[in-house]
Amino acid sequence: MNLPDPDAPFAEPWHAQIFALTHKLAQAGHYTWSEWAERFAAQRAASAREGSPDLDSTYYDDWLRTFEQLLVDKGLADKASLDTLKASWTEAYLETPHGKPVHLKSHHS
């Protein structure tokens, strides 16, 4: 069973992934941590104003939204590529039998 562990640092693997991605790009100098925190705080405040529930999952949804926008604003990623890759991953998951590792098909650009 995959019951949530209240003491686990990350409730979901993707929370850990986004945490690590955000830190690694800051460490590489693509933005400062202050710049990240300022944007994240603004997103958190906006969500609270909009009445989104005060949950850990909302916290990471805000983190993801902020990070996607930061990547686009910094020229590190573009919306079209992200959308294409998301579609490719969706397809890969749907086409992979349950229990097998999921891989993207190799793309020729």
Add this chain to the structure above:
Amino acid sequence: MSSGHHHEDDHHHDHHHGSLTHSHLPSDPVLRVKAIETLLTQKGLVDPAALDALIDAYQNRIGPQIGAKIIALAWSDPDFRAELLRDATKVIGDMGFTGLQGEHIVAVENTDDVHNVVVCTLCSCYPWSILGIPPVWYKSEAYRSRVVIDPRGVLSEFGVDIVPEKQVRVWDSTAEIRYLVIPQRPHGAQDLSVEQLAALVTRDSMVGTGLPKTLGEAT
């Protein structure tokens, strides 16, 4: 299985096999994070092995036990305590625990006259390198907004009742400065070893929303 599972065959023609055994589609955020990681890896901006190493560190090695060791040293060695209060960033850095982004750590001590409590009113700034990932309540809007307005009330909800004569100081963390509370050493603990002392230090006592275990509570 989800109750919304459709059995009529409305699949596209190119999806001609494996329909009974295909994996469950992950949630939208999982797919978005996968897309980000794939794109950044393709561009050479991140190294998946380095990401895994960072995640492994925060899942398995970095957590409140590091902060507890620091507090135990401060409880047992007055010189260490003085240095920690003077320049926690340096003392903790010299022990090998540097922040992910070079953030500063400031140690604040609880005394008979003052109780300290830490918050990040804007988001979730926290001394990660010595306490790990913050607990859910630390990131919640409820805690962030209320602890500055009514610290005694919030502390009371955590089971920490501060006598009226004692001052409560609330420290608001930032991206640059993180705070570590040095709780008061429990009564009767003066003869314990550093390891025994560390076992009394709880995560919440280093944030100020809890107190260390008493000697009777230690297991």
